[in-house]
Amino acid sequence: MDVKHYLDSTYLKTAEQANLSEEKNTEVVAAYIQEAIDHHFKLIMIRPDKVALAKEMVLNSKSQLTIGTVIDFPNGDGSLENKLKEANLAIQNGADDLDFVVDYKAFINEEFDKVKKQVLEGTELGLQHHKIVKWIIEVAALNDHQIIQLSVLIKNVIIANFKEADYEKVFVKSSTGFYKTPEGVPNGATLHTIKLMLENSFPLSVKAAGGVRTYQEAVEMINLGVKRIGTSAAKAIANGEDASNGY
Numbered sequence: 001m002d003v004k005h006y007l008d009s010t011y012l013k014t015a016e017q018a019n020l021s022e023e024k025n026t027e028v029v030a031a032y033i034q035e036a037i038d039h040h041f042k043l044i045m046i047r048p049d050k051v052a053l054a055k056e057m058v059l060n061s062k063s064q065l066t067i068g069t070v071i072d073f074p075n076g077d078g079s080l081e082n083k084l085k086e087a088n089l090a091i092q093n094g095a096d097d098l099d100f101v102v103d104y105k106a107f108i109n110e111e112f113d114k115v116k117k118q119v120l121e122g123t124e125l126g127l128q129h130h131k132i133v134k135w136i137i138e139v140a141a142l143n144d145h146q147i148i149q150l151s152v153l154i155k156n157v158i159i160a161n162f163k164e165a166d167y168e169k170v171f172v173k174s175s176t177g178f179y180k181t182p183e184g185v186p187n188g189a190t191l192h193t194i195k196l197m198l199e200n201s202f203p204l205s206v207k208a209a210g211g212v213r214t215y216q217e218a219v220e221m222i223n224l225g226v227k228r229i230g231t232s233a234a235k236a237i238a239n240g241e242d243a244s245n246g247y
Contacts, residue, residue, distance in 0.1 A: 003218045006227070008068060008097075008207070009036040009234035010045040012177070029053065037063040041234050043097060044068065048090050055094030068097030068132075071122070074178035076101030076136070080118045087125055097132040098122070101176060104138045107150050115150075119157045127166055134171035134207055134228075139197075140179045140187040147193055151200040158204060171228065172201040175210035187211070191220060198225050215240045 011032040015025035029050045034057065036044040044054055045068040054067045069090045072078040078086075087098050100122045107115045119135060126133035137150045151172050158170050174197065175188040188210020197206045208221045209230030218229055218237050231237060 001219050001222065003215065003222065003229070004040055004234075004238050005042050006218065006222055006229050007041045007234040007238065008043040008045045008209075008228055008230045009041045010177075010209070010230045010232050012045065012047055012070060012073070014047070026050070026053070030057065033057050033065075035235055037061050037065050039235060039238060040064075041238075042066065042228065045070070045097075045099065045230060047073070048086060048093070048095075051090055051093040051095050066096040067094060068099055068134075069095045070136075070176070071098055071100040072103075073099075073101050074176040075105075076103045076138070077105050080121060083118060083122055084125055087122065091125075091129050091131065095131065097134065098126045099134040099136055099173060101136045101138070102150070102154070104141050104150065107153070108142070108146065112153065115153060116157050119154050120161055123158060123162065123170055127162065127169060132169050132171070134173040136173045136176055136209070137197075138176060138179050139174045139189070139193040140181050140185070144193075144196060147196045148200045151197050155201050155204050164203075167203045168205060171205045171207045172197055173207040173209050173230070177210035177230075177232075189221070191224070194221060194224055194226060213237070214242045 015022045018025050033044050033054050043066045048069045051069050058065050071087050072083045123133045135154050139147055154172055179187045181187040189208035194208050205227040207228040208226045212218055212229050212231050213233050215237050
């Protein structure tokens with residue numbers, strides 16, 4: 001199976017997180033963008049402040065690579081106003097996909113109307129500008145029942161407020177990859193959590209992010225029904241290699 005067109009090659013570390021200078025970290029980002037162009041991946045997923053760089057590189061290379069960025073990352077607990085402001089700037093800079101972190105803490109606290117409002121307005125903004133919108137639910141912070149509930153909540157908001165033709169443009173996404181879990185506990189996509197998401201978010205699509213590090217794992221996710229895979233090891237996965245570390 002050719003998995004390249006499912007892969008969202010991802011680099012989301014800040015300079016501080018990578019223990020690099022801003023200049024060196026920007027060089028790493030540029031290398032990820034160029035690799036994604038060269039290997040014909042589906043998308044490059046980067047921080048909002050690097051979107052303009054990616055857009056410039058994509059245009060100069062006449063590549064079909066699309067550009068994604070994260071909104072209210074990684075905690076998702078910013079105000080709706082700030083979410084929309086950040087998304088608007090990313091759109092202006094050339095982003096094709098907007099991966100919002102849903103306020104999963106508000107959801108856990110049963111502030112359902114707050115969560116519904118941000119899903120509605122964030123999706124509305126993205127679709128008005130012909131963008132793909134993904135909602136990161138952070139599965140490692142949720143139990144199985146909450147994963148089901150939040151997937152259903154997002155699905156219901158979309159079905160109630162948007163046309164059927166829009167459903168394919170909205171995803172439920174598993175993880176940021178930055179959530180801190182106890183030693184050895186997965187903080188990203190697992191087959192179990194992805195099955196729960198697929199069963200309860202349909203007809204929306206699912207993106208498996210965090211923890212997919214081998215070609216075989218990618219194939220398993222695709223065979224389950226996942227439409228996109230976020231990984232910092234896209235090249236290794238595409239080449240059939242294992243990547244033991246990273247997103």
